[in-house]
Amino acid sequence: MSGITAVALSVVFMLALDAKQDAPKGKSSKGDGGSSSSSGKKKKSSNEIPDDSGSGVRIVYSISLKRVWIVDSRGEASAVYSTRSGTLKPSLGSHKVESRRDNITGDDGSRIESVLYFERSRNGWIAMSAQQGLRDAESAPRLSGGGIRLPERASRDLWKAGTIGSKIVVVK
Numbered sequence: 538m539s540g541i542t543a544v545a546l547s548v549v550f551m552l553a554l555d556a557k558q559d560a561p562k563g564k565s566s567k568g569d570g571g572s573s574s575s576s577g578k579k580k581k582s583s584n585e586i587p588d589d590s591g592s593g594v595r596i597v598y599s600i601s602l603k604r605v606w607i608v609d610s611r612g613e614a615s616a617v618y619s620t621r622s623g624t625l626k627p628s629l630g631s632h633k634v635e636s637r638r639d640n641i642t643g644d645d646g647s648r649i650e651s652v653l654y655f656e657r658s659r660n661g662w663i664a665m666s667a668q669q670g671l672r673d674a675e676s677a678p679r680l681s682g683g684g685i686r687l688p689e690r691a692s693r694d695l696w697k698a699g700t701i702g703s704k705i706v707v708v709k
Contacts, residue, residue, distance in 0.1 A: 584614065585614075586606050586612075586614050587602075591706050593612070594608060594610050594703075594704070595608045595704040596608070597705075598620070598627070598705060598707050600709055603619060603620050603621070603622070604618065605665065605685070605687060605691070607694045607698045616694045618674065618690075618691040619687075619688070621674045621677040621679070623679075623680035623683055623685070625658055625660055625682055627655070627658075627663045628656065628707065630706070631705075631706050632655040632656050632705045632706070632707065633655065634654070634655050634700065634702060634703045635657075636654040636701070637652060637654065639651065639696070643666075644680075645681075647668050649686070650667050650669060650696075652666040653665050653695060655705045658683060663683035663685070664684060665699075666684065666687065667688065667689050667690075668686050668687070668688070669689055671687075671688045673688060674686050674687050
């Protein structure tokens with residue numbers, strides 16, 4: 538190996554090591570890391586847990602990002618899912634899972650599972666759930682009512698994290 542090749546490989550190795558140390562912690566079901574803006578500041582990835590979502594074990598729902606994070610005891614996202622919400626919006630802040638159902642038929646006729654009811658509005662319950670057969674919540678039809686739909690693969694995570702009394706934090 539020539540001297541130039543050895544130096545080039547060393548530089549590549551150092552850059553890779555530096556990038557690995559700067560990588561965000563936490564897992565997600567979709568990989569879309571942060572990106573840099575033109576000002577050089579790192580933009581927050583849509584898979585990073587929102588700063589204003591509190592601490593501890595919780596489920597975080599962002600209305601504007603249309604995402605749900607399952608946050609573990611280390612404060613890291615064990616899973617991130619896209620959502621599709623109905624016309625009723627939950628109030629911002631901390632809520633508790635008040636009731637849950639394993640399988641029901643939604644108002645739109647879809648089979649849904651792992652339903653977590655966490656807020657009662659004057660127009661009905663607001664709940665998050667996984668829709669059977671739904672691969673991508675963002676492409677699901679618009680819902681009416683207080684449903685927040687996640688893809689079917691989120692069912693097990695929702696059910697495990699969303700026991701009665703569990704914290705759900707709603708952020709903008």
